[in-house]
Amino acid sequence: MSTIVLPSANGQSTGATGKFSEPVRRPVEPVGRYFLAHAARSIRGHTWSEYEQLEAAKNAKLVDESEDNGLDLDDEQPEDLLTHDPREWKTADLYATLGLSKYRHKATTEDIRVAYRDAVLKHHPDKKAEKGGIDQDGFFKIVQKAYETLMDPIQRRRFDSVDKNADVEPPVIKSEYDFFEAWGPVFASESRFSKKQPVPQLGDKETAKADVEAFYNFWYKFDSWRTFEFLDEEAPDDSSNRDHKRYIERKNKAARDKKKTDDNKRLLKLVDRAIGEDPRIKMFKQLEKEAKAKRKWDREADSRKAAEEAKAKAEAEAKAKAEAEAKAKADKDGKKKSKEAAKNAKKKNKRAIRGSAKDAGYFGDEGKAAAIDAEIDLLLGSFDDVTLADVAGAITSDAKAALTKAAQELISAGKLPAASIKYFV
Amino acid sequence: MSTVIGINFGNSASSIAVATADGKADIIANQDGERSIPTALAYAGEDEYYGGQALAQLLRNPTNTIIGFRDYLGVPFEKIDPTSAGNGAKPFNLDGKVGYKIKRSEDKEEILTIDEVVSRHLTQLKLSAEDFIGSSIDGVVIGIPTNFNEEQQKALVAASEKAGMKVLQLIKEPSAALLAYTTNVNELAKDKLYVVADFGGLRSDAAVIAVRSGIMTILETAHDYELGGAKIDSALAEYFAKEFEKKFKSNPRNNHKSITKLQAATITTKKTLSNVTTATISIDSLNDGYDFHSTINRMRFDLAARSVASQMTTFVENIVKKAGYDTLDIDEILLVGGTSFVPKIAANLEAVFPESVKIISPATPKAIDPVDLIARGAALQASMIESFDEAEVKEALQPVIVNTPHLTKALGILDAEGKFVQILRSEAATPVRRSIKVAAPKGDALISIYEAERDIKETTVEQAPKEEKEEDDEESDWSDDEDDEPEIIREKIFVPKAKIADLVVKDVSEGATIEITIDINKNNELQVFAREDKPDATVTKVKI
Numbered sequence: 001m002s003t004i005v006l007p008s009a010n011g012q013s014t015g016a017t018g019k020f021s022e023p024v025r026r027p028v029e030p031v032g033r034y035f036l037a038h039a040a041r042s043i044r045g046h047t048w049s050e051y052e053q054l055e056a057a058k059n060a061k062l063v064d065e066s067e068d069n070g071l072d073l074d075d076e077q078p079e080d081l082l083t084h085d086p087r088e089w090k091t092a093d094l095y096a097t098l099g100l101s102k103y104r105h106k107a108t109t110e111d112i113r114v115a116y117r118d119a120v121l122k123h124h125p126d127k128k129a130e131k132g133g134i135d136q137d138g139f140f141k142i143v144q145k146a147y148e149t150l151m152d153p154i155q156r157r158r159f160d161s162v163d164k165n166a167d168v169e170p171p172v173i174k175s176e177y178d179f180f181e182a183w184g185p186v187f188a189s190e191s192r193f194s195k196k197q198p199v200p201q202l203g204d205k206e207t208a209k210a211d212v213e214a215f216y217n218f219w220y221k222f223d224s225w226r227t228f229e230f231l232d233e234e235a236p237d238d239s240s241n242r243d244h245k246r247y248i249e250r251k252n253k254a255a256r257d258k259k260k261t262d263d264n265k266r267l268l269k270l271v272d273r274a275i276g277e278d279p280r281i282k283m284f285k286q287l288e289k290e291a292k293a294k295r296k297w298d299r300e301a302d303s304r305k306a307a308e309e310a311k312a313k314a315e316a317e318a319k320a321k322a323e324a325e326a327k328a329k330a331d332k333d334g335k336k337k338s339k340e341a342a343k344n345a346k347k348k349n350k351r352a353i354r355g356s357a358k359d360a361g362y363f364g365d366e367g368k369a370a371a372i373d374a375e376i377d378l379l380l381g382s383f384d385d386v387t388l389a390d391v392a393g394a395i396t397s398d399a400k401a402a403l404t405k406a407a408q409e410l411i412s413a414g415k416l417p418a419a420s421i422k423y424f425v
Numbered sequence: 426m427s428t429v430i431g432i433n434f435g436n437s438a439s440s441i442a443v444a445t446a447d448g449k450a451d452i453i454a455n456q457d458g459e460r461s462i463p464t465a466l467a468y469a470g471e472d473e474y475y476g477g478q479a480l481a482q483l484l485r486n487p488t489n490t491i492i493g494f495r496d497y498l499g500v501p502f503e504k505i506d507p508t509s510a511g512n513g514a515k516p517f518n519l520d521g522k523v524g525y526k527i528k529r530s531e532d533k534e535e536i537l538t539i540d541e542v543v544s545r546h547l548t549q550l551k552l553s554a555e556d557f558i559g560s561s562i563d564g565v566v567i568g569i570p571t572n573f574n575e576e577q578q579k580a581l582v583a584a585s586e587k588a589g590m591k592v593l594q595l596i597k598e599p600s601a602a603l604l605a606y607t608t609n610v611n612e613l614a615k616d617k618l619y620v621v622a623d624f625g626g627l628r629s630d631a632a633v634i635a636v637r638s639g640i641m642t643i644l645e646t647a648h649d650y651e652l653g654g655a656k657i658d659s660a661l662a663e664y665f666a667k668e669f670e671k672k673f674k675s676n677p678r679n680n681h682k683s684i685t686k687l688q689a690a691t692i693t694t695k696k697t698l699s700n701v702t703t704a705t706i707s708i709d710s711l712n713d714g715y716d717f718h719s720t721i722n723r724m725r726f727d728l729a730a731r732s733v734a735s736q737m738t739t740f741v742e743n744i745v746k747k748a749g750y751d752t753l754d755i756d757e758i759l760l761v762g763g764t765s766f767v768p769k770i771a772a773n774l775e776a777v778f779p780e781s782v783k784i785i786s787p788a789t790p791k792a793i794d795p796v797d798l799i800a801r802g803a804a805l806q807a808s809m810i811e812s813f814d815e816a817e818v819k820e821a822l823q824p825v826i827v828n829t830p831h832l833t834k835a836l837g838i839l840d841a842e843g844k845f846v847q848i849l850r851s852e853a854a855t856p857v858r859r860s861i862k863v864a865a866p867k868g869d870a871l872i873s874i875y876e877a878e879r880d881i882k883e884t885t886v887e888q889a890p891k892e893e894k895e896e897d898d899e900e901s902d903w904s905d906d907e908d909d910e911p912e913i914i915r916e917k918i919f920v921p922k923a924k925i926a927d928l929v930v931k932d933v934s935e936g937a938t939i940e941i942t943i944d945i946n947k948n949n950e951l952q953v954f955a956r957e958d959k960p961d962a963t964v965t966k967v968k969i
Contacts, residue, residue, distance in 0.1 A: 004861070006939060007841040009869035009929040016926045016969045020876050020951055023830035026642050028854050029600040030822050031806050032613060034639025036813075038829075039821035041856070047946065048858050087938075087958060138959070 049126055056120045059113070071114050073099035077139075086141035090230065093165055094146035097139075104166040105192050109151060116147040158230040160192070170270060180204050183274055190267065193224040205280065212280050219271040228259040342385065349392035350380050356399035363400045368423060375423050379407055382415050400424070427563035429593065429811045430554050431601070431803025432547070434567055434581075436495040436509060437626025437654070438763060439464050439546070441554045442800035444808030449609065450801035452794075455553035461763065461796045462553070465492045465513070466546055468527045468535070475549040484685045487512050489527050493627055494546075496650075497523040497539045499580030506650060509627050512685055540584050547588035565590040566807035568598040568799040570630055571646040593810055594818060598623060599632035600641050601802030602761045602795075606785065607636070608805055609793055614639045616850050617756040622741050623799075624764035626654045631741055633748040633755075635852035638859070642831060642852055645748035649740055654695075654764035656733045661721075662691045664729045665706060669717050677712040686711060698726045699766040699787075727769045737764075738773040751881050753917045757783045765795040779915070829854045834876045835919060836943060841866070845877045845919040848943050855949065860942040862958060865933045872928040872941060872955050874967075875921035882916045926967045928955045 028035060041051050077096060084092045093101065098115040100107045107115070121127065125137035149155045160166070168189040171182035184202045191199035200215045207215075232255075235248040275281055357376055362369045383391065387406060394402030407424040410416040431442045431450065438461045441453040454460045459477050467474040467482035467490040474482060482490045493509035494516075502518040510516055516523045516539075523539040551562050565585060569578065573595075582592045599621035607613035616637050623630045629652040633645040665687060666677050677683035690708045697704035702723040711717040727734070745752055758774055765771070771786035778784070785792050793801065810818050820826070836849040840863070849859050930939055934957070942954040951969040 004846050004863040005841045006863050006865045006870040006872060007839065007843075008866045009871035009931075012871055012873075012927045012929055014927060014929050014965055014967060016967050018923050018925045019969060020836065020923075020925050021833045023832050023855060023949065025828045026644075026831045026852075026854075027824070027827045028829055029597060029634070029641035029643060030594070030827055031596050031600045031604050031641065031802070032608075032639060033809055034613065035641075036809060036821065038640055038854070039826050042826045042829075042947070043820055045947065048856070048944070085959065 053124060053126060056117060056124070059117060071111055072102055073115055073118060074101050075099075081142075082139050084139070084142060086138040086145070089142045089145040092142050092146070093163075094142075094149055094159055095163070095165070097142050097146040098150070101165070104163060105160045107150075112147065112150045116143070119143045119147075157225065158227055161226045161228060162230045166192070170273065173273075179277055179279055183277075186270070187219070187274075190222075190270070193222075193226045195223040195225050207280065209280075209284055212278070212284070216271065216275050219274075220268070222264075222267055222271075224264070224267070226260070226263055228256045228263075231259070232256070346385065346388060349388045352392050353380060353388075353395055353399075353403070356395040356403075360399045365423075372423050375407075375421055376403065378416070378420060379403065379410065379424070382410050427811060428558055428560050429564040429566070429804075429807035430558075430562055431800050431805065431807050432550060432565055432567045433598070433601075433799035433803060434495055434543075434547070434569075435464055435625055435762075435799075436493050436628060437464055438462060438796065439550060440797060440800040441550050442797065442804035443554065443558060444804045448805075450605065450804040450808075452797045452800060453554050453557045455550075456556060460794075462550065463492075464495060464546060465490060466542060466549075467491070468529060470530060473545070475546060483512055484682065484689070487681070487685070488514050490514060491525055491527075491537075491542055494523075494539060494542055496628070498543050498584070499574070499577035509650075511655075512681065512688075540580060540587075543581070544584040544587040547585050547590065551588055551590055562590055564593040564807060564811065566594050566596055566601075566803040566810075567592060568601045568803045569595050570648070571597045571599060571632055571643060572630075572648055593807055594822070596803060596806055597632075597643065598630065598799050599634060599643065599646075599761070601800075601806065602798035603634055603636070603641060603759060603802070604805055605793060605798045605802035606759055608802075610791055616853075618750070618754055618852075620741060620745060620755055620758045621761060622737075622758060622765075623761040624652075624654065624737060624770065625762045626764065628653050629737060629740055629762075629764075631744045633744060633750065635850075637850060637853040638857060640854045642854060644852065645744055647740065647744040647747065652733070652736055652740060654762075654767075656736075657730045657764065657767060658688060658691050658695060660729045660733060661695055661726065662687050664721075664725070665691060665717070665719065668719055669711060669715070672717075673713070673715040675713040675715055680712055683712040694721065695726070696766065698723055699768060723768070730767060730769055734767065734769040734773050737770055738777050741774060742777060751879075751915075751917070752778050753781065753881060753915060754879065755782050757785060759785045759798075760787075761795045761798050763796045830949060831855070832857075832945075834878060834922070836874065836876055836925075837919070837921075838863070838941065839873045839875060839921060845875060845921045847877075847919065848941065849945075851879070855945040856947045858942060858944040860940055862938045862940050865930065865937050865939045865957075867933060867935045870930045870933050870939060872930065872939070872953070873924055874926040874928070874943070874953055876923045876925060877919040877921045880918050880920050882918045884914045884916070886912045886914055925951070926953055926969060928953060928965050928967055930955050930957065930965050933957060 028038070030039070037051070040046075041048075046054065074096065077099070081092060081096055095101050095104045095107070098112060098119050100111065100115050103111060120140075120143065123140045123143055125140055128137075149159055166189060168185040170186050171177045180202060187199075187202050191201070196218075200211070200218050202215065203211060229252075232252040233248055235245045235252070354373070354376055357363070357372050358369075362372050365372070380388070383406065387409075391402055391406045394405075404424040407416070407421045411418045411421060429444075430453070431444075433440045433442075440461050441455075442450045443453055444450045452460045455462050455476055457477055462476040463480045465475065465479035465483075467479035467486060469482065469486055469489065479490055480492070483492070490513045492511050492513040496509060497505050497516060500523070501521050502516070502523055503521075505516065505523060507516060514525045514527065516525060518524070519536065519538060525537045525539075525542065527535045527537055529535050551565075554562055567581065567585065569581065573581075578595055581595065585592045602623065603619055603621055604613070607615075613636065617635075619634045619636060621632045621634055627650070629649045631647045632643050635642045635644055662684075669675070669677055677687055686708050690706050694704045694706045698721065703720055704726075705718070705720045707716075707718040709716050741758065742752070745755060755778065758778065760771060760774075766787050768786075768788065771784050771788060774784050783789075787795055813821075832849060832851055832853045832855065835845075835847050835851045837845050837847040840846050846861075846863075848861050849857065853859075928941075933939065938958040940954075940956055940958045944952045944954070946952070952966060953969075954964050954966045956964040
């Protein structure tokens with residue numbers, strides 16, 4: 001386009017020098033929206049600028065009818081934007097141009113349309129001329145460009161990608177700040193580039209550990225749609241110099257790729273820094289350390305308990321063994337003693353029985369003393385331990401009756417032949 | 426919002442389309458899944474068949490099958506071309522109009538007027554569309570040939586109203602096709618000169634259309650009632666008939682059934698051949714009980730269709746000549762109609778027209794199916810005017826609106842080297858406004874507005890430049906042969922004829938661009954504005 005160069009004036013003056021050929025009348029095809037626009041203009045006899053204004057007003061009315069969403073538009077554009085060179089519209093803040101600086105990437109297409117209509121009514125060159133201002137339409141051109149760009153979803157993404165005014169800068173390193181207040185908006189602003197929505201947000205001190213981990217995981221694997229076509233150097237749009245055009249395209253592609261890589265690096269660095277400063281991460285680390293120590297203690301408690309139990313068991317076993325031994329010994333001793341005692345008692349009883357007859361004076365039958373003693377010896381030999389003790393007890397009162405009773409019992413029991421006992425019958 | 430559709434009502438096939446929410450249009454298939462619905466009605470007993478089902482009746486029930494009837498509508502019987510009725514029911518003179526005698530049963534004969542036939546066909550299309558959309562159709566835009574006269578248009582509107590569809594507008598077929606194509610590739614706003622060539626089944630139409638600022642003007646039209654896909658079909662059928670005769674010593678041309686069978690199979694084979702390079706044809710018991718089975722490749726097909734294809738090329742060439750243009754003036758040729766699928770046609774056109782001319786055939790990437798174009802364009806138009814009142818549309822179609830002045834010559838400026846730069850192309854409809862931006866020298870810049878005429882410059886090149894040969898490695902073998910003959914390079918140039926105005930833009934800063942606007946208003950007054958492309962620049966203007 002810019003390859004067309006005008007000649008220099010050389011004394012000529014502005015003015016008409018001839019007529020153009022008389023046009024011929026022909027029927028146009030009554031199809032398509034351009035015809036309908038033409039028909040609308042012709043029917044109502046509008047000029048081009050009247051028609052543009054009417055269309056804008058009509059669109060505005062449509063929007064008005066559809067909704068009034070209470071859009072908070074900027075009252076005025078900054079002076080440097082109003083005087084921005086329309087040729088350099090790409091460097092202008094397109095959202096601010098439409099008064100949407102408070103909304104930016106969050107503005108809906110409807111918002112943009114409403115804002116555009118507002119801007120058109122405010123900045124249309126005809127409107128300005130009406131107010132007696134100088135005939136300038138530079139800003140209006142930017143308004144139109146802004147509308148065109150922001151209404152096209154692809155173009156809008158490209159602009160949003162490089163919209164520096166929507167970026168939130170991370171806090172200055174080594175300055176004093178509240179981690180959550182400073183970093184929350186940073187991540188909120190970065191999250192607009194995510195292909196995956198919704199994006200987990202920073203949260204606060206109370207956020208659960210799993211959420212915090214998911215948050216950082218997400219940001220380390222961040223999938224961004226950010227593109228940098230908007231900053232491309234414009235390739236000349238003519239076919240005359242194809243090589244040059246391709247060269248520019250190649251250069252643009254390389255620049256875009258580099259910007260994309262840089263952006264990814266920047267984000268990784270940002271997340272690295274955030275994770276380094278996150279008080280929750282520090283807290284989690286501390287907690288984990290403690291938990292680890294506790295776990296170790298817990299793990300060791302088992303073996304400790306086992307050792308104690310083993311010791312106690314060994315002790316108990318030793319004790320039981322000693323007791324058993326002692327008991328066995330005691331039992332053995334007791335048996336011996338009682339055996340001896342019984343033996344002694346037996347001896348004593350025998351002696352007593354033997355002596356009883358003699359003590360009783362052989363019951364008056366001293367002549368038969370030898371026979372009585374022999375019979376007593378016979379009885380004593382036949383007595384078992386119990387009978388012996390019984391008899392020994394009984395002889396103290398009446399020796400003869402006791403001995404007779406015992407002898408009769410023995411005979412009836414068949415332990416002694418009846419003939420052998422003659423006296424104690 | 427009312428439901429509106431677009432209809433392409435052709436002699437051999439019709440199609441229906443509906444506009445979609447994204448500003449494009451979709452073709453509606455009928456109950457049998459046909460996107461291109463054969464224009465045919467058949468009656469068997471109490472039943473009515475339409476589309477492909479009716480066409481199938483042509484074999485056994487030809488006298489009750491009506492085909493090729495579109496061009497009979499609104500035309501007195503003496504003027505019709507009875508051949509387009511083909512093998513189907515023969516039209517007869519019904520009080521000066523076209524009528525058909527249909528046997529509904531042994532002793533019952535139904536007399537159908539052409540209006541009734543068209544109305545029944547449109548009813549069937551309407552039913553298909555309603556089936557697809559799920560609501561009743563309120564309005565329709567129908568495509569008509571450029572040479573449909575008042576009577577025919579009136580008859581069509583009446584037939585459509587009888588079918589229960591209000592006609593919102595009748596639009597010309599080439600404009601509809603061009604609207605659909607340019608909307609699809611988003612090029613309507615570009616100034617171009619098109620040839621829309623519509624190769625149908627029975628006839629061929631062409632139009633030279635200038636598109637200026639999105640407004641189309643038909644500059645020239647041409648019609649050929651003899652030329653069409655049916656010609657290619659018969660050429661191919663003849664080829665097969667010969668082959669059959671040679672093989673079996675039996676002539677299939679004498680028997681009505683054999684001819685119909687052969688034609689039906691030939692059409693299928695032709696369609697296949699348009700997509701792949703070899704195709705088979707196979708007909709059971711074609712004639713005298715002989716089965717016919719054969720294969721044909723693209724080359725044989727091209728040979729068989731050669732004369733018809735070259736007639737079509739000549740047809741397109743002639744309309745360009747008739748319109749007073751050179752082949753170099755044409756920007757694009759849009760092929761419409763089912764016959765455009767034959768690859769030889771696009772190939773021929775590519776050979777005849779210079780390289781700068783883009784041929785939009787089915788093989789072109791992003792091209793719409795040429796059969797769908799008209800219906801889609803009609804549907805787009807329908808959706809556009811749907812929101813207007815009937816009165817508004819009527820007013821817009823008044824001759825006072827439609828007949829607009831058109832520039833006869835291109836308007837532009839002279840650049841520093843004295844070369845003419847177009848701002849407004851010839852045939853631009855007025856009122857019009859157009860701006861361009863140009864670079865300007867420092868100091869005072871001169872803008873001379875000129876009217877120019879297009880001329881064709883012929884330069885004879887004795888020898889091709891050597892560098893070029895090295896560049897195209899692939900074609901070097903070919904260009905070697907051509908180098909022997911002197912080559913004539915034809916170029917389109919503009920010769921500035923009459924100076925209209927001078928504008929001097931004073932005190933231009935270094936490296937500035939100047940915006941030049943030409944504005945022609947409804948009173949035929951031409952105004953030129955020039956201003957530096959920066960805020961608060963002063964405007965220099967001239968009024969003529």
